Amino acid sequence: MSLRFFCVTQVEHHPRVAKYAMENHSLREENRRLRLLEPVKRAQEVDAQTIAMLEKAFFEVSGTEKVEKNQVVDLSGQQAFSPKAAKEPHSLANTEKLKAQLLQTQTELNNSKQEYEEYKELTRKRQLELESELQSLQKANLNLENLLEATKVCKRQEVSQLNKIHAETLKIITTPTKTYQLWSRSAPKLSPEMGSLGSAHTQNSSRFDNDILNEPLPPEMNEQAFEAISEELRIVQEQMSALQVKLDEEEHKNLKLQQRIDKLEHHSTQVQELFSSERADWTQQQQEHLSQLSGLEKQLQDTQTKNDFLKSEVHDLRVVLHSADKELSSVKLEYSSFKESQEKELSDLSERHLHVQLQLENVRLENEKLLESKACLQDSYENLQEVMKYEIDQLSKNLQNCKKENETLKSDLNNLMELFEAEKERNNKLLLQFEEDKENSSKEILDVLEAVRQEKQKEMAKCEQQMAKVQRLEESLCATEKVIHSLEKSRDADKEAVANLRSQVQELRASVCEKTETIDTLQQELKDVTCKYNSALGDKEESKVLIKRQEVEILDLKETLRLRIISEDIERDMLCEDLAHATEQLNMLTEASKKHSGLLQSAQEELTRKEAMIQELQHQLNQKKEEVEQKKNEYNFKMRQLGHVMDSAAEYPQSPKTPPHFQTHLAKLLETQEQEIEDGRASKISLQRLVTKLNEDREIKNAEILRMKEQLSEMENLRLDAQQLREENWLLQGQLDDIRKHKDGRCETAAAAPRAGPRPAWV
Structure with a gap:
C-alpha cells in the first residue's frame, strides 16, 4: 500500500502530469466560453426547434399510420390493393429519376467511348505516319x-x-626534248578548230618533212605548246566542274525522290494491312448480322404464334367475364337490400369507437412525452452531479499540490536567507582579515575576493530565481481561489436548477395520476361499446359466409386474369428488348458503314495524291532523259573534236609535241564520264521501275476501292432489310399495345363491377 501511495504521489507531482492537467483545464474553459457564445446558442436553439419539429412530424406520421392500419384491417375486403396505390406515385417518381440518371450516364459513357475511339484513331494515324517517316529517314541516312x-x-x-x-x-x-629546228611559223594551238585547219596543213607538210627534223626547237614554240595544253586542261576542268555540280544536284533530287518513294511504300503497306484487317472484321460482322437476323426472324414467328394463342385465350376470358358479370349483378341486388338495414347501427358504433380510440391515443402520447421528459431531466441531473464531483476533486488536488509547493518554496527561502546571512558574516570576516593582511599577501587576497564575489553573485541570482518562483506560485494560488469561487457559484446555481426540476417532476406526476384516472373511465366506456359491437358482429357472421363464397370465386377469376396479363406483359417486354437490340445493331451497322465510307474517301484522296506524285516523278524522269541526251550530244561532240585533234596529231609529226601522258589523262576523263553516264542510266532504270511499281499499287488500290464499294452496297441492302424488319416490329408492337389496352379495359370493367354497389354496413 505504501508503495502504491508513493507511486500515486509521484505521478501526481510529476511536472508533465501537472502540465496536462492545466491544459485540460484551459481546454474545458475554452469549451465553456464557446458554448456561451451567441451563435452557438442560436445554433443549439435551431437544432432544438428542428428536433421538436421532426418529433412532431414523426408522431403525426406514426399516428396516421396506425389509423391507416386500423382502417386497412377494417376495410380488408374491398381495399386489398390500396397500399399499392399509395406507394405507386413514390415508386414511379423514384423510377423516373433513376431512369433519367441512367440515361444521362449512358449518354456520358457513349460520348466518352466516341472520344476515346477518335483519339485512338488519331494516335494510330499519327503513329503510322511517324513510322513511315522514320523508315524513310533511316533509308535516307543509309544512302x-x-x-x-x-x-x-x-x-x-x-x-x-x-x-x-x-x-x-x-x-x-x-x-630536255629532242633538238630539231622548226619551220619559221607560228604553231597552231590545240583547240577544237584544229580539225578545220588540218586539210590546209597537210598540203604544205610534205615539202618541209626533211628540213624540220634537222632544225632545233625554239623556246617560243615550247611556250606556245604549253599554253595550248594548259588552256585545253582548263577548259576540260571547267566542263568537269559544271558536270559535277549538275551531278550533285541530280543526286540530291534522287535522294529526295527515294525518301518520298520509301515513305509511300511504307504507307501503302500499312494501308494494305489495315484494309486486310478491316476486311476480315467486316466479314465477321456480316456473318454475325446474318445469324442475328435469322434469330430475329425465328423470334418474330414465335411471337406471332404466341399472339394468335393469346387472342384465343382473350376471347375465352371475355365470355367467362360476361357470365361472371351477370352473376355479380344478381348478388349485388340481394346484398344491397341486406346492407341498408345494418348500415345505420354500424355507423353509430364505429363513430363512438373511433372517438374513444382517438382519446386513448392522445392520453397515451401525453403520458409517453411526460415520461421521456422525466427521464431526460433525471439524466441531466446525474450528469451535472458527476461533473461537479469531478471538478471539485480536481480543484482540491490542485490546491493541495499548490500548498505543498508553497511550503517547500518557503522552506527553501528560509534556508537561502540563512545561507545569505552566513555568507555576509563570512565576507565581513574576510574583509577584516584582508585589511589586516593587506601588506603581506595582497595578491592571494584579491583572488579570494574575486572568488567570493563570484559566489555571491551566483547566490544572488539563485535568490532572485526563487523569489520569481514564489511570485508565480502566489499568482497561481490567486487564480485557483478565483476558480474555486466561480465553481461554488455554479454549484449553487445547479442546486437551484435541480430543485426546480424536482418541483416540475412532482407536478408532472400529479398530472399523470389525473390522466390515468381519466384513462380508466374511458376504458370502462370502451368495454361497454365493445360488448355492443360484438353482439352486432355475431348477427353479421351468417351473412359473411354467403358473401365469402362469391368473393373467393371472384378472386380466383381475378388471379387467372392477372396471371394472363403478367404473362402478356413479360412477352411484350421481351419483344421490346429484342426490338431495341435489333435497333442497336442497325445503328452500329450504319455507323460502321459511315466509317468505311470515310476510309474510302481517305483512300481515294491518298490515291489522287499518289497519282500526282507519279506524274511529278514521270515529269522529272523526262527532264532527266532530256538532260542525259544533252550530255550525250555534248560528249559525242567533244569526242569528235578529240578525234579530229588526234588525227591531225598523227598526220602531222612536225606539230609541237604534246606531253606523253596527256592521252592517258584523256582516257581517264573519258572513263569517268562514261561511268557517270552509266550511273545516270541506272538511276533512270530504277526510276522507271519505281514508276511501274507505283502504277501497280495504284491498280491494286483501285481494285480494293471497287471491292469496298461493293461491300458498301451490300451493307446498304442489309440496312434496308433491317429497316423493313424494324417497321414490322413496330407494327407488331402496336398490335400488342392495342390487345393490352383492350384487355386492361376489360379487366377494369370486371374489377369495377363488384365495387359498383354501396359499401356494406358490416365492414
Missing part, C-alpha cells in the same frame, strides 16, 4: 552514309590522280 563513303573514295582517287599528273608534268617540264 547518305554510302554517298559519303563513295565521295571520300572518289576524292582520294582524284587527289592521287592530281598528284600523279602534277609529278608527270614536272617530269615533262624538266626533261
Whole structure:
C-alpha cells in the first residue's frame, strides 16, 4: 500500500502530469466560453426547434399510420390493393429519376467511348505516319552514309590522280626534248578548230618533212605548246566542274525522290494491312448480322404464334367475364337490400369507437412525452452531479499540490536567507582579515575576493530565481481561489436548477395520476361499446359466409386474369428488348458503314495524291532523259573534236609535241564520264521501275476501292432489310399495345363491377 501511495504521489507531482492537467483545464474553459457564445446558442436553439419539429412530424406520421392500419384491417375486403396505390406515385417518381440518371450516364459513357475511339484513331494515324517517316529517314541516312563513303573514295582517287599528273608534268617540264629546228611559223594551238585547219596543213607538210627534223626547237614554240595544253586542261576542268555540280544536284533530287518513294511504300503497306484487317472484321460482322437476323426472324414467328394463342385465350376470358358479370349483378341486388338495414347501427358504433380510440391515443402520447421528459431531466441531473464531483476533486488536488509547493518554496527561502546571512558574516570576516593582511599577501587576497564575489553573485541570482518562483506560485494560488469561487457559484446555481426540476417532476406526476384516472373511465366506456359491437358482429357472421363464397370465386377469376396479363406483359417486354437490340445493331451497322465510307474517301484522296506524285516523278524522269541526251550530244561532240585533234596529231609529226601522258589523262576523263553516264542510266532504270511499281499499287488500290464499294452496297441492302424488319416490329408492337389496352379495359370493367354497389354496413 505504501508503495502504491508513493507511486500515486509521484505521478501526481510529476511536472508533465501537472502540465496536462492545466491544459485540460484551459481546454474545458475554452469549451465553456464557446458554448456561451451567441451563435452557438442560436445554433443549439435551431437544432432544438428542428428536433421538436421532426418529433412532431414523426408522431403525426406514426399516428396516421396506425389509423391507416386500423382502417386497412377494417376495410380488408374491398381495399386489398390500396397500399399499392399509395406507394405507386413514390415508386414511379423514384423510377423516373433513376431512369433519367441512367440515361444521362449512358449518354456520358457513349460520348466518352466516341472520344476515346477518335483519339485512338488519331494516335494510330499519327503513329503510322511517324513510322513511315522514320523508315524513310533511316533509308535516307543509309544512302547518305554510302554517298559519303563513295565521295571520300572518289576524292582520294582524284587527289592521287592530281598528284600523279602534277609529278608527270614536272617530269615533262624538266626533261630536255629532242633538238630539231622548226619551220619559221607560228604553231597552231590545240583547240577544237584544229580539225578545220588540218586539210590546209597537210598540203604544205610534205615539202618541209626533211628540213624540220634537222632544225632545233625554239623556246617560243615550247611556250606556245604549253599554253595550248594548259588552256585545253582548263577548259576540260571547267566542263568537269559544271558536270559535277549538275551531278550533285541530280543526286540530291534522287535522294529526295527515294525518301518520298520509301515513305509511300511504307504507307501503302500499312494501308494494305489495315484494309486486310478491316476486311476480315467486316466479314465477321456480316456473318454475325446474318445469324442475328435469322434469330430475329425465328423470334418474330414465335411471337406471332404466341399472339394468335393469346387472342384465343382473350376471347375465352371475355365470355367467362360476361357470365361472371351477370352473376355479380344478381348478388349485388340481394346484398344491397341486406346492407341498408345494418348500415345505420354500424355507423353509430364505429363513430363512438373511433372517438374513444382517438382519446386513448392522445392520453397515451401525453403520458409517453411526460415520461421521456422525466427521464431526460433525471439524466441531466446525474450528469451535472458527476461533473461537479469531478471538478471539485480536481480543484482540491490542485490546491493541495499548490500548498505543498508553497511550503517547500518557503522552506527553501528560509534556508537561502540563512545561507545569505552566513555568507555576509563570512565576507565581513574576510574583509577584516584582508585589511589586516593587506601588506603581506595582497595578491592571494584579491583572488579570494574575486572568488567570493563570484559566489555571491551566483547566490544572488539563485535568490532572485526563487523569489520569481514564489511570485508565480502566489499568482497561481490567486487564480485557483478565483476558480474555486466561480465553481461554488455554479454549484449553487445547479442546486437551484435541480430543485426546480424536482418541483416540475412532482407536478408532472400529479398530472399523470389525473390522466390515468381519466384513462380508466374511458376504458370502462370502451368495454361497454365493445360488448355492443360484438353482439352486432355475431348477427353479421351468417351473412359473411354467403358473401365469402362469391368473393373467393371472384378472386380466383381475378388471379387467372392477372396471371394472363403478367404473362402478356413479360412477352411484350421481351419483344421490346429484342426490338431495341435489333435497333442497336442497325445503328452500329450504319455507323460502321459511315466509317468505311470515310476510309474510302481517305483512300481515294491518298490515291489522287499518289497519282500526282507519279506524274511529278514521270515529269522529272523526262527532264532527266532530256538532260542525259544533252550530255550525250555534248560528249559525242567533244569526242569528235578529240578525234579530229588526234588525227591531225598523227598526220602531222612536225606539230609541237604534246606531253606523253596527256592521252592517258584523256582516257581517264573519258572513263569517268562514261561511268557517270552509266550511273545516270541506272538511276533512270530504277526510276522507271519505281514508276511501274507505283502504277501497280495504284491498280491494286483501285481494285480494293471497287471491292469496298461493293461491300458498301451490300451493307446498304442489309440496312434496308433491317429497316423493313424494324417497321414490322413496330407494327407488331402496336398490335400488342392495342390487345393490352383492350384487355386492361376489360379487366377494369370486371374489377369495377363488384365495387359498383354501396359499401356494406358490416365492414
